[in-house]
Amino acid sequence: MSDDFRRRARAERVWGDPASMAQPRPRRRNVDCIDFVERITDYLDGAIPERDRAAIDRHLAACADCTRALDQWRTVIVLTGHLGDDVVDDLDPSTQEVLLAAFRARPLTPD
Amino acid sequence: MPAPPVDFTDEGQLVAALRGGDEAAFVWLLDRYHASLRRVATNFVRTAASADEVVQETWLAVVSGIDCFEMRSTVKTWIFRILMNVARTRGGREHRSVPFSDLGSEPGEVAPSFAPDRFRSGFRLYRGHWARGPEPWEEQPAERLEAAETLATVRGAIAELPDRQRAVVTLRDIDGWTAAEVCDLLELSEANQRVLLHRGRARVRQALEDAYLERGS
Numbered sequence: 001m002s003d004d005f006r007r008r009a010r011a012e013r014v015w016g017d018p019a020s021m022a023q024p025r026p027r028r029r030n031v032d033c034i035d036f037v038e039r040i041t042d043y044l045d046g047a048i049p050e051r052d053r054a055a056i057d058r059h060l061a062a063c064a065d066c067t068r069a070l071d072q073w074r075t076v077i078v079l080t081g082h083l084g085d086d087v088v089d090d091l092d093p094s095t096q097e098v099l100l101a102a103f104r105a106r107p108l109t110p111d
Numbered sequence: 112m113p114a115p116p117v118d119f120t121d122e123g124q125l126v127a128a129l130r131g132g133d134e135a136a137f138v139w140l141l142d143r144y145h146a147s148l149r150r151v152a153t154n155f156v157r158t159a160a161s162a163d164e165v166v167q168e169t170w171l172a173v174v175s176g177i178d179c180f181e182m183r184s185t186v187k188t189w190i191f192r193i194l195m196n197v198a199r200t201r202g203g204r205e206h207r208s209v210p211f212s213d214l215g216s217e218p219g220e221v222a223p224s225f226a227p228d229r230f231r232s233g234f235r236l237y238r239g240h241w242a243r244g245p246e247p248w249e250e251q252p253a254e255r256l257e258a259a260e261t262l263a264t265v266r267g268a269i270a271e272l273p274d275r276q277r278a279v280v281t282l283r284d285i286d287g288w289t290a291a292e293v294c295d296l297l298e299l300s301e302a303n304q305r306v307l308l309h310r311g312r313a314r315v316r317q318a319l320e321d322a323y324l325e326r327g328s
Contacts, residue, residue: 065244
């Protein structure tokens with residue numbers, strides 16, 4: 001298979017062959033829901049190649065359930081983030097004292 | 112003439128100051144990482160008291176180990192590696208229900224994000240498309256969604272995750288680490304890091320959906 005052929009085949013998968021655009025089902029790269037849901041984290045992390053991303057965006061525009069799945073991933077991230085909220089940020093003074101004492105008691109080694 | 116102030120954000124200056132016994136450097140380190148260590152530790156041991164002990168033990172190891180730190184990683188990565196080791200040792204000693212097994216050797220988990228029967232099989236045109244889409248739990252009002260009960264579901268789901276997934280989810284989604292930092296700490300490739308994160312989030316999502324259905328929506 002020549003490189004040129006391969007390139008054209010790839011282009012057709014993504015954009016559809018211009019000559020066949022009038023046909024009922026232009027050949028373009030389809031995204032299956034079952035595959036998209038495994039790529040949501042890649043999608044959110046910007047780890048999807050440009051070409052695939054365009055196909056996914058087209059799919060999302062038409063698929064309410066996949067759009068919901070994506071929203072739910074975002075919600076999971078927000079809710080998980082709240083778990084850190086209740087951690088007391090301040091070091092309590094007595095612990096700080098213990099740690100500082102240990103630091104002071106550390107034998108210093110000359111450079 | 113007074114010496115120029117030490118820039119603790121410069122790793123070399125920070126480490127030199129710590130080695131030289133500069134208390135301000137140590138206090139700076141405590142301020143910067145203590146809360147973060149607690150957040151992470153909380154997800155590796157069962158009780159807040161245990162988490163505090165793990166963090167304290169970590170700091171003591173930092174104090175006694177600073178002379179041996181070879182600066183082959185960032186100070187942050189080094190400190191959190193110590194935390195992981197302390198938590199792991201402790202998990203083994205206490206037979207906790209959240210054992211911290213060897214992060215590197217956990218068998219890969221291949222469970223899909225949604226059960227296979229939620230997608231259509233058979234007829235070609237619709238194969239791989241939703242048969243039963245996600246339940247609309249995320250549409251609940253914010254009061255409900257951010258209620259203590261919901262957060263307990265999230266916490267419970269994370270506690271049940273396999274070690275590496277729990278570690279990645281905790282660092283990325285609770286403590287806000289970048290992907291690169293997590294890869295460095297856990298010695299993962301970017302792709303593996305994302306797989307673990309994705310699996311972990313998928314389980315949390317499923318737990319939220321299950322809880323929503325149990326309540327009769």
